[in-house]
Amino acid sequence: MTVRTPARTAVTGRTSAPRKAGRFWTARRRDHLVGYLFVAPQLIGSVIFVLVPLGMVVWYSLNEWNVLAGTFDFVGADNYRRLAEDPKLPSVLTASALFSAGLVAVNLTLALLLAVLLNQRLRGTAVFRTLFFSPVVVSLVAWTIVWGFLLQKNGGINGLLSVVGVTGPNWLRTGGGAMFSVIMVQVFKNVGLNMVLFLAALQDVPASVYEAARIDGAGAWRRFRSITVPLISPTLLLTSIITVVGSLQVFAQIAVLTQGGPGTSTTVLVYYLYQQAFQFHQFGYGSALAVLLFAIVLVLTLLQWRLRRRWVFHEA
Template identity: 60%
Template sequence: MYAGYVLIAPQMLGFAAFVLGPLVAVIYYSFTKYNNLTGEISFIGGDNYRALLDDPRSVDVAQTTAVFALGLVPFNICLALLLAVLLDQGLRGTVLFRAVFFSPTVVSIIAWTIVWSFLLSKDGGVNLLLRTVGIEGPNWLRESGTAMFSVILVQVLKGVGVNMVLFLAALQAVPTELREAAAIDGARAWTVFRRITLPMISPTMLLTAIVTVIGSLQVFGQVLVLTGGGPGHATTVLAFYIYQQAFKFFELGYASALAVVLFIAVLIFTAVQWWLRKKWVFHEQ
């Protein structure tokens, strides 16, 4: 009778210790102020949240985070879907290319971004390649016009493999009879893809959209290694701003309030996407 509870007990204990406990602690600390000199924690009510509303930087950080998410999510999903469609054609070398595109996923994010920080430097591999065709490339990570694009590109190349594999599995699960019947009726390839394939893989699109949006709101390591939030504050996203407030300026209460806002934002975006599934996700009967 209790075998099921015994089996899930380790997972539930881990969830309570490493997820639920820290969440409750962050919510509590968001109503406090930490004195770095004395170590004293004093309760200040909603002052941290009022300070957040009065902080002009918080608006800039929110806008930067939105720009990052709006650039990352469509780019990642569209590229992953394109790669999956190409790999689904059964061409020679499909297994090799699938391994190549997926391999960055298993690489440490810090190691991945360190390599790209060298490649995107002023005299890095990308600019050296451009010079061979007579183009003088910018300082990708130190110019405000290219820094955000560079961070988005590095993150897309890091995570596109997972979505590609999910899309490929979904594509291979689409009954070939449906596509063949549509082709016999005279439907063009694009019509078959838009009217049959996309609706059939829409649950996978929902999954990838939710996971990618959540990941875009929590990005930190890439910004820390590649740009440090710069140039200026051009790439200071919310997760990195929380890190700065907590461990650079030692405003732990304010950082906790920002973390609570981030948590609420993730919940809202996830709930909206889940609600929208009723409108554009096809469920096979």
């Protein structure tokens, strides 16, 4: 990357190349050009569909746009002032935090549990692996709609529970129940992905390490904690980053299952943003919320990346 003098490039240039490079188009320069050309689609796409819109979000957040009347007015920091004073925002942020924390905790725990179970030397694990993974390929909205039926007061879940003599709650109509339901529906949908990644990581842990530990008298839990977890920590880190960022984007599940209710108990930031922008048509305020969302994701990712040093045993 530091080579600049054409003379030196000419000396090291590949003489075996059939087409001799012109004086300007040295092999090195041609390589640069190819590099730029290869990344160009992604780069231009990122500029048009990511960076420019990101800048525009900031600009919109300083304006108010009335769709029906067709007006677009500069309002300065009004939308941010509103953000600071919005009485609903604390509950929205709480719901987002609850959802993300719950989702990440349950998802990673269950994924790890399933991966460990499937990593036992048992016949038929491939079948179970397929079953646990199958919701991943079911369309998200179809999955959510079905759970919407199952979670009704007289729906399938409570029906199943009544078979075992338990009276189930009215899942989607109580604050805690609704949040729990939304989390679990999302976990069951996607835990298969993390499970597969964990399983691949587990299979890379050499059996000899376990043998040695067993000889040293370490119990199963001890082996799991002191060997398995550290050895798969890079995977744990990456999956947790992806799961956290993903949890902040959850929309379809909320829109289909609870519409943010009951009360505002499942109105997470993304859903609130959608409501403000596309239901109430306050695109300016919606944009201010989007800026907030971006800031949160940025901070969380940086934090996790920081933690990596303390947390991760070795780099893959």
